[in-house]
Amino acid sequence: MSLSGSILLVGEGNFSFSASLSQSRSEAAGGGITATCLQGQDEALRHEGAAESIEIINRGTVLFEVDCTKLGECAALQGRAFDRVVFNFPHCGRKSGVKKNRELLKSFFLSCVQVLAEGGEVHVSLCNGQGGTPADHPTREWHNSWQVAAMAAEAHLILTDVHPFQREKHQSYKCTGYRSQDKGFHVEKALLHVFTRSLPYTAAQAIVMEEAVEGETIQYNVPAELSDYIFRGFLCSGSVHPVRLAQDFLLKRLAEKWSVSMTMETFPLLLTAKQLQMCCHEVDATHYYWIELLQKDRECTDTRSENLKPACCPNVDPEREGGIYVLRPSLLPQAEELLTKKEESIKDAGISSLLFGMSGLVFRNVSINPWALPSFHELVLRGVFPSACNPVTLHGQMLETLLAPYGVSLVSEQGGLCLTAQPMGLVGRVFASNAGDDVPHVSITVCLNLDLLAVLLFSLPDWRLLWSHDPRFLKQFTLRPSPGKAFRPLSLFPEHISFDISFWTGLTWEERKFHVVVREASCGTVEQVKLVDRFSHPDLSQTSYCYRLTYRSHTHALSHTQALQFHKQLESLLSSRLQVTIR
Template identity: 40%
Template sequence: MSPRRLLLVGEGNFSFAVALNQTLDPSTSLTATCLQRPADLARDPVAQENLQRLREQGTEIRFGVDCTQLAAAFELQDREFDRIYFNFPHCGRKAGVAKNRELLAKFFQSCADVLAEEGEVHVALCKGQGGTPADKPMREWHNSWQVVAMAALGGFILSDVHPFSCEAVPGYKCTGYRSQDKSFHIEGALNHIFTRSLAFEDLQPRISRIKLGDQWFSFPEPEVLVGKLNRGFLETTSCHPVKTINEQLIGELGKAFPLKRLKCPSPLLPQGGTSVLTFSNCDILSSAFWISLCEDNSNSESLTGETIQDTEDFLASFSELSLPKCPRRDSEEAANEEMHDQAKICLRPSLLVHVQVVIQAPDFLPGSLHILSGPVFQKCHISPFTMPAFHETLFILGFNKTLKDDCLQSLLDHLNGILNSLLTQTLLEGSRSVEFIFEPNGKDYMVNVKSHNFGSICIKDLIVGSITTSATSIIHKDLCFVCVSVNLDLLAMLVWGISDWRMLWTFDNRFLKNFAPGKIEPFKSYSLYPPYYVHDISFWLDEKKSFDEVEFHTVARAVSQDTVISIQFLSRFQHPKTEQVSLCYRLTYQTCDKALTQQQVASMQSQLRKEIQQRLHVTPR
């Protein structure tokens, strides 16, 4: 491994450089810089003594280095620093918070040019300046330096923060701007550690091509689900927490019941397909993503390797499905029109759509738990605990009707014990307990977790699954069936204390480094206190078309790349003369794993206005 390279900027009397140098490994190189020229420090005996010690130790010293233009101070081959320190930055004299924010913003943008890919930027700030909850007390946002928002302008996220300890660097004496005699008050100061964020990418929906019978069709993946298909979280080689929690759940239930693991069918369902759930009181398909297929006669060899691979992975078993046959028409044109009308598929909103296929199978084994696990996709309102894509595991148990009460109670008892055991493996604040709540029909249950403190969010109840007892089979008429559906993503969030569902879908490799095989420890986020931005939007409704609020949330998810975390209805206004109706909503933008800037949010908000006008037929005000 090459020696670590450290860069110090904004040094005053160079006492920090001397103190830090004493703690470093010999293989670590240190470059200390300041804005002043040598002549500016000539009359400072402390600075002169420290400079002499640094020279004797072989430390590189550079004068006249502007921390907002670091690329100009170093040749290309001299960059790639592993760590950059900036202690108590300040514009000097009575500069206000706006000027100091500007200094930070330019500094972070400059750091991006000279920092190694996995490097860190350390910024020490006086008590309250940063404007994060780590400050005690925390200043109002507008009165702080907004350090996380300024860092975002350079593509950085706050990954750690801790008290600034002078004891850790004995001999360090903080000085004021340009080595003025008056030093900063560092009691309660904090050291903020920033790392690079993954960049926002303009991900485009992929086009998939499938064959049904002798006919080829193509379709784009839903824009809101870009980056959420074919992720393989449940594959054998995966170490993702949803895989871990699924295996533990299955393993513990396997101690009480014989298991039969089934290969999960394709997540694509044809319109009118026979695999759709037939429970009389179930309306799960109303939340499905419906996709129209386009007839495609292009040469399959012209597709890119990536598209072909994606299609094969995602639609491995789709060839076994078929679209409903069209009624015979007299004219070929009419037949083609009918085929076009019916050539639709949907992404399954729940594994429950496969229940009938499982229990009608000739090899169905009464008394055994039949298990399906896979991703599902639902349109839903934006909230901290609702997600358009998640992983579900489904347990199906069939037993003789005469044993219904005993078998059902046994399954409920084991499930309750296993879930409670999983939820108490981490030492998190707040109590958690599982309870089964009757649905209005008096037969089925919701699996409810009571939790008082969940990360930074307080919740009273969280539904992590369902228990259905209303399935029947025309083949096994003497059997009763129980179907247990568990949302693995929500369960993993509770077990590890992951307060944001979007973190489960991040492409940042740092996420998986939190999870060691065989261990369950509280999750530590590498992105702390991300800034949030609030924008309002209002629009006139089209009198001739109904307004779908779920679709509005779905469009907002897609346009913002899942950065909208809240949509709050504010008001409804009806014009007294035209009687036209206007709605107003408040949108809150925030990321969990990326640097998000006010400029990016403004662009997203502008694009959202265009998209809702086109897709929802409303007129933005």
């Protein structure tokens, strides 16, 4: 435990821990110690050694009759904020069961955040097995534990560290209070759990974009579930985001064999249907985000409020309904024209060791599963090489050599090579666009998913961490660590929370739209959607669906209460947008 800053200790029995801590602190530590207990002074002094311990806490404050579940109501603590709030071996007293002790923890956490400073920590020491986390050995069954991380999540706290309770550093500490007696708890293998505040969830926002696409200025709404992916700047110059670090790592290593030139041009996020037809054959058309255009009302004379009218329906089929714009599912269409011109100059100059590249954000309207990314950063590299050197194999093997230490392997497919890794699957492709027996030069294209590669290179447990707004995430990459350095999770052991949702639909049902609404309503916390039941009513021309949704977050505190709130919001959105009847 850090000894600096202001420290509030609650639930003290004989004050021996507070005394030990007071003796360990230097005068330069600052902040002081405030030690509290639930009992009145006379009752507290009956504990063996309590009077002596209170004497030792000479530079601190001792308060009696302080209920740790009502700290905000304590007059002596009004207006104060502590850097550490410490609760050692909490217990309701006597033969209370796990449910009562869970409630004690929950009430304490909800109370302590009222006196916790920004950036402060909450320290809770528990006997081995009580916490219900994988750090306990042996681990109790979840229902038989105190579920300390879940109780803290109710107060928007995340578990950031767990380590052994260092009894040896507090030799004078006498643990008491077991079953309301002067009898100590079993502190062997006890664990200290450290909690910090979680950032609040960011609700989906309405974003209107204006871009110039093929000479025409257009306005459109960004789909709400994608609002948090826009304008993040992960690939900007000077960025230390792991996506940028992954790109820099790849380009640096590839530059050892070939010259690499990255374009600095920016391109619109929208593509026309014509551009899509050029070279997006590797992307499933059902994964496109067809865009609803907005059109200014030219007859409106009130310039203070521009009246924007929809020009077409969302999620349109371009062949059936005339939609012509889509959020780019790949950089290939934009790279094609730009890089083809440069390749012509390469051929004319006879250069065969130069790669041109571009990178940026792409979007896929995919179903929810743990490794399906609705938005990610793609790196596209193109070059012209002599056919005789078998350039597809050459580039594929080079990438495999670079990435094999991180679990990436090379797989042959018709027309090229795939780079794959477990458990996410495809992370890149290498293919030739004009291969043939009588072609002297071959145009090679490399497409890489930088987000999934960043997950592999830095051992991230979840791709959603890449989009975290928590400054503690980027802080780990400030010194530009080399790939392979272990990532320290923001939230340890996040809980899986599952809810079922059942509803009636009409004759038609588009599951893709259901996944879109789930992403928006849950703020991206649903990581798995599973169809568990389907029933078609023979008389009503209606079909009932039942889905099981699994909520989990590696970036925020996700309590059962918060997950249920997301689930209720989902029911409301489904009813209003997809016209289903919740069962």
